[in-house]
Amino acid sequence: MGTLLSIASGKGGVGKSVIASNLALQFSRQGQKVVLVDLDIGGANLHILFGNLSPSPTLSDFLERHTDSLDAVVHTISWAKGLGYIPGTGNTLGGGNLLHSKKLRLLRHLKNLDADIVILDCAPGTNYHTLDFFLAADVQITVATPDPTSVIEVYRFIKLAAIRKLMTHLSVRLHGEVRHSLVNQEFSNIQEVLDACSPTHEVQKTEALAILGTFDPYFILNRANARHKFSTSSLQQVLLKFLGTELVVLGEIPHDDVVTHSIRNYLPVIDWAPDSPASIALTQTFYALQQRLLMPNPDRPSPAEAIQHTTNS
Numbered sequence: 001m002g003t004l005l006s007i008a009s010g011k012g013g014v015g016k017s018v019i020a021s022n023l024a025l026q027f028s029r030q031g032q033k034v035v036l037v038d039l040d041i042g043g044a045n046l047h048i049l050f051g052n053l054s055p056s057p058t059l060s061d062f063l064e065r066h067t068d069s070l071d072a073v074v075h076t077i078s079w080a081k082g083l084g085y086i087p088g089t090g091n092t093l094g095g096g097n098l099l100h101s102k103k104l105r106l107l108r109h110l111k112n113l114d115a116d117i118v119i120l121d122c123a124p125g126t127n128y129h130t131l132d133f134f135l136a137a138d139v140q141i142t143v144a145t146p147d148p149t150s151v152i153e154v155y156r157f158i159k160l161a162a163i164r165k166l167m168t169h170l171s172v173r174l175h176g177e178v179r180h181s182l183v184n185q186e187f188s189n190i191q192e193v194l195d196a197c198s199p200t201h202e203v204q205k206t207e208a209l210a211i212l213g214t215f216d217p218y219f220i221l222n223r224a225n226a227r228h229k230f231s232t233s234s235l236q237q238v239l240l241k242f243l244g245t246e247l248v249v250l251g252e253i254p255h256d257d258v259v260t261h262s263i264r265n266y267l268p269v270i271d272w273a274p275d276s277p278a279s280i281a282l283t284q285t286f287y288a289l290q291q292r293l294l295m296p297n298p299d300r301p302s303p304a305e306a307i308q309h310t311t312n313s
């Protein structure tokens, strides 16, 4: 069972697939077996980055049970040893329509893929499936550009992911009336969820806070430029203040036209132009990620430890 990484953004077109493919290539260059998975089921395009314009088989062959093995829909890349990808599909299986049972089956198989690292390239948007795939990973990475719309969308995405994480946890732990009223409400912020945990269920409230404390997604700013007014620290402050979420910045990738050239040549930019500013920043981001994978925050309790702690105290 490999390490699952998810990459999401809320807004589309911000560079998730570019970042996912370059990180994947870096992992494979270090001798790791890597599988990239295009989870944008309705609007897949990851395969194009590898020059495969009409891939077969695709993820839908697995979802529609044409094969029982997810490994069977992995495409290898002749020039990159250890790197493979699962193409999504542009056909009728819109992400929002994915049946719950199909999602669970896919998640189970993703965790058992024959790989050291599995990178989930999530669909844009904030539907429950995207949030669930994002949260199912061991390591979660969010991406935005400095555009205000992209920053607002990534904030919204992280907020909804935190609420989804909390609700998923509470719906398993709670029973009866409290559970019923919680799972049937729409929440727009974390405080609302905490307030809804009845005062007679202080344990759940404390437990909920502990769960939130374990949600520390990573962040990559893409297409940064010297003129942008956006400061990553202001996003970090807002998230800490309103969600209690610590957003760890992995890197800033500059806007670099060479990225577009590399896509036109069907190669990740770190291969196409290794000395370009974007490639240097992507490589630094990779090292920052690798460092975090080797040494996760030692002060941060695992979810199980957090629950143990709150129920014992």
Ligand SMILES: Nc1ncnc2c1ncn2[C@@H]1O[C@H](COP(=O)(O)OP(=O)(O)OP(=O)(O)O)[C@@H](O)[C@H]1O
Pocket (backbone or CB within 6 Å): 009, 011, 012, 013, 014, 015, 016, 017, 018, 019, 040, 123, 124, 222, 223, 224, 253, 254, 255, 256, 257, 258, 259, 260, 263, 278
């Ligand atoms: N650092 C960069 N500098 C310049 N252009 C970039 C950079 N990163 C991405 N791009 C451009 O942005 C486009 C979109 O990138 P990409 O396909 O990775 O986005 P995405 O978030 O995966 O989109 P979608 O949500 O549609 O899957 C690329 O085709 C490329 O032209």
Ligand SMILES: [Mg+2]
Pocket (backbone or CB within 6 Å): 016, 017, 018, 040, 045, 046, 121
């Ligand atoms: Mg993409």
